[in-house]
Structures are given as structure tokens and as C-alpha cells.
Amino acid sequence: MAPRLLGRLAYGSRYDRVPWGQRVYVRPGERLIREAQWRLLTRRAPVMELADYRQLRTLKEIEEFLSCMMCGESRQQPLFSPGGNGWRYHVVRCPGCGFLYRNPNIRPERLGDLYANGYSTFLTGNYAANRQRRYELTMQAFSPVFDEGKERRLFDFGSGVGLFLELAERRGFDACGVDLSPESVVQANERLSTARTYFGAPEDVPEIAAGGFDVITLWSVLAHLPRPLDDFARFRRLLAPGGVLLILTVNARSLLLKAYGRAWSGFTKNHLMFYSSQTIRTLLGRTGFAGVAFAPHYGDTVEAGTTRLPRPLVRRLRRNVELSDGGNMMRVLAFADEEAIGRWGGGPLTVHRLRA
Ligand SMILES: [Zn+2]
Numbered sequence: 001m002a003p004r005l006l007g008r009l010a011y012g013s014r015y016d017r018v019p020w021g022q023r024v025y026v027r028p029g030e031r032l033i034r035e036a037q038w039r040l041l042t043r044r045a046p047v048m049e050l051a052d053y054r055q056l057r058t059l060k061e062i063e064e065f066l067s068c069m070m071c072g073e074s075r076q077q078p079l080f081s082p083g084g085n086g087w088r089y090h091v092v093r094c095p096g097c098g099f100l101y102r103n104p105n106i107r108p109e110r111l112g113d114l115y116a117n118g119y120s121t122f123l124t125g126n127y128a129a130n131r132q133r134r135y136e137l138t139m140q141a142f143s144p145v146f147d148e149g150k151e152r153r154l155f156d157f158g159s160g161v162g163l164f165l166e167l168a169e170r171r172g173f174d175a176c177g178v179d180l181s182p183e184s185v186v187q188a189n190e191r192l193s194t195a196r197t198y199f200g201a202p203e204d205v206p207e208i209a210a211g212g213f214d215v216i217t218l219w220s221v222l223a224h225l226p227r228p229l230d231d232f233a234r235f236r237r238l239l240a241p242g243g244v245l246l247i248l249t250v251n252a253r254s255l256l257l258k259a260y261g262r263a264w265s266g267f268t269k270n271h272l273m274f275y276s277s278q279t280i281r282t283l284l285g286r287t288g289f290a291g292v293a294f295a296p297h298y299g300d301t302v303e304a305g306t307t308r309l310p311r312p313l314v315r316r317l318r319r320n321v322e323l324s325d326g327g328n329m330m331r332v333l334a335f336a337d338e339e340a341i342g343r344w345g346g347g348p349l350t351v352h353r354l355r356a
Pocket of ligand 1: 071095
């Protein structure tokens with residue numbers, strides 16, 4: 001209530017018609033205020049030894065305590081306890097590298113429990129049309145990587161009900177996927193004609209385990225991975241020379257997180273870890289990738305040109321997205337090797353070289 005009241009006092013009713021997800025990017029001065037708030041929060045939150053932190057939390061059967069997977073730091077800085085209808089978890093910040101993760105986390109062997117029932121209903125309907133539009137816009141942001149799929153192999157990790165594989169096969173890719181939700185896999189294979197998707201892990205499917213992929217895609221999957229270093233080392237091995245890995249995930253440096261805290265849209269029920277452009281560099285560098293590029297996310301309506309915001313506000317939104325680390329979603333293109341950087345790294349993309 002208090003932040004809304006303050007907003008009303010500061011800005012009157014001028015921005016009432018601007019959707020919530022865009023307000024923090026267009027109200028004058030708000031970016032600086034939210035960033036100062038965040039610095040204050042991370043400075044004030046206590047830093048605890050893992051042993052002390054364990055005393056604070058009860059562990060469910062499918063959970064385990066973690067240290068920071070990116071830098072090994074075991075101390076914990078509790079920040080948020082997001083929750084919703086029948087669920088709640090705890091998000092900590094690593095005082096060493098700033099990584100945000102759920103602690104306790106889900107034991108990897110129990111990950112399937114989260115997707116066993118009813119997950120595919122969540123992935124269809126209105127969600128489907130919006131998702132496919134988001135995939136198209138993201139492919140456009142990384143053009144020409146996805147423009148022409150002929151003679152190229154693509155692997156979609158966490159393929160859900162096949163919404164992206166459908167677009168990939170239309171563009172001519174020789175495409176396949178895996179997913180942990182059995183009912184999603186059935187639905188996907190009904191939808192697809194040339195592409196195929198499988199239940200399980202990549203190493204369970206001989207055609208996928210053999211590797212040699214030109215493109216691997218992770219659409220809103222990264223935040224769900226309990227062992228990201230193992231998974232990314234595997235993705236690196238599965239890529240052909242010159243191959244690229246595309247990632248879409250929630251951005252842990254989003255201005256919306258800084259503004260809304262525990263109510264941030266990125267804290268959804270099944271999310272386990274939350275990356276920024278910094279921590280994702282650590283993950284990619286440690287697993288053998290040669291370079292990375294980012295495409296700022298201005299929001300689907302702004303990018304599709306369907307926004308009703310007046311032009312000066314669109315300009316302000318774009319500027320604040322760029323100044324605040326890329327928007328609410330992070331779009332990442334990782335390059336397997338120098339050959340990949342040479343082939344796909346040109347144009348408007350800035351490639352950051354990574355070191356192991
Ligand atoms: Zn860390």
C-alpha cells in the first residue's frame with residue numbers, strides 16, 4: 001500500500017494508464033530510486049553462515065540446502081520469501097558474487113515431482129499464442145542465427161508442448177527436444193510433423209546424446225535447473241563446432257524485481273535460480289563457452305510495435321531498460337567457440353569473450 005501511495009504523491013495520475021510492468025521504466029527518476037533502494041536492501045540484509053541459516057528453515061523431503069553454485073561461497077543473505085496459492089520458498093543472495101537462488105532448493109532427483117501432473121495445461125491456451133510471439137521476437141533480436149534452418153540441427157531443452165519446435169520445423173531446422181513432463185511430450189508430438197520430442201534427459205535419447213547440434217535453445221528453462229553447471233557442460237559437448245546456445249530467462253537485475261521484491265513476476269512456483277548478465281557469464285565461462293552476447297528486452301508490445309505508450313515514453317522506457325541491465329527478461333546468445341563468434345557474432349551484437 002505504502003509504495004502505491006508514494007507513487008500517487010510523486011506522480012499524480014499521469015501514469016495510471018501505463019501497464020504496471022512498464023511504469024517503473026517510464027516514471028521520471030524512478031530507476032535511480034529503485035536502484036538506491038536495492039543497494040540499501042542488499043547492504044542491510046544480514047549475512048549468515050550456512051549452519052546458522054539452516055536453523056531458520058525447515059527442510060521438505062524433496063529439498064536440500066545449497067552453497068552458491070556460481071562461486072562456491074557458503075554464506076547466505078536471506079532476501080525474500082515469495083509465495084502464492086499453496087506454495088512458498090526462500091530466496092537468498094550470495095554475498096560473494098550476488099547470485100540469487102532458492103535455498104533450500106529442490107534435490108535434482110526429485111525435480112520430476114514438480115512437473116508430474118497438470119503442468120501442460122499451464123502451457124497451452126492464451127499462454128501459447130503469447131509464447132510463440134515472444135519466441136519470434138527473440139529470434140528476430142538474434143537474426144540471422146534463426147533465419148534459415150536448412151541442413152542445421154536444433155535441440156530444444158525443456159520443449160514443453162512443442163510451441164518452439166513447431167516454429168523451428170517451419171523454418172527448416174532438423175529439430176528435436178526433451179521435457180520432464182510426460183503429458184507435455186505427448187501433446188508436443190501431436191502438434192509436430194518433422195520434429196520429435198522425448199520424455200527424459202538428453203543422455204537417455206541416443207539421437208540427442210550423439211550431439212553435433214548447430215543450435216541449442218533454453219526457453220524459460222534455465223531458472224528451473226538445480227544443477228546448472230552439469231547441464232551447461234553437457235550442452236557445450238552437444239554443440240557442433242560453430243554452435244550457439246540461446247537462453248531466455250528472467251533477469252535477476254530487473255528493475256521490476258528491485259521495485260516489487262517478493263511480488264516480482266520472476267518468483268514463480270517452480271523457479272530455482274535467478275541469473276543476471278554477470279552470473280550467467282560465470283556459468284558459461286566455467287562450462288567452456290567462448291563468448292556471450294545479450295539482446296535487451298523492451299517487452300513484447302514495444303518490440304512488436306503494438307504498444308499504446310506515447311513515443312516519448314517508449315524512448316524513455318528503452319533508455320531505462322538499457323541502463324538497468326536489459327529489462328525484465330534476459331536474452332542471451334552463447335558461442336561455443338571462436339568459430340561460432342566468427343560466424344554469428346557480427347551485426348549489432350556485442351560479443352563478450354569468456355574465460356574459464
Ligand atoms: Zn556466489
